[in-house]
Amino acid sequence: xxxxxxxxxxxxxxxxxxxxxxxxxxxxxxxxxxxxxxxxxxxxxxxxxxxxxxxxxxxxxxxxxxxxxxxxxxx
Numbered sequence: 001x002x003x004x005x006x007x008x009x010x011x012x013x014x015x016x017x018x019x020x021x022x023x024x025x026x027x028x029x030x031x032x033x034x035x036x037x038x039x040x041x042x043x044x045x046x047x048x049x050x051x052x053x054x055x056x057x058x059x060x061x062x063x064x065x066x067x068x069x070x071x072x073x074x075x
Contacts (some may be wrong), residue, residue, distance in 0.1 A: 004038055004072045029070055037074035045069075 008024040030040045030048060045066050052062040 002074050003041075004033070004070070004074075005044075005072050006033070006070045007061045008043065008068045009071045019053050021072070026070070041071040043068060043070055 006029065008026060010025050012018070012021050026043070033040060045064050046069055047064060049064050050062055053060040
């Protein structure tokens with residue numbers, strides 16, 4: 001079995017965006033994968049730590065964030 005993992009970040013207008021628009025973007029990504037012979041497996045949330053940045057004029061603390069990943073497979 002071969003796997004492919006693709007990041008998924010929905011983009012909507014904060015004033016007019018709807019859940020339907022998010023669903024459509026995910027559906028389009030799944031259909032793109034299917035057209036390449038990939039089978040949709042699931043949507044995963046991956047938590048990661050972004051390290052702090054220390055510089056002369058700009059110090060940013062580290063933080064934890066979550067990314068959504070679409071998992072595909074094919075034989």
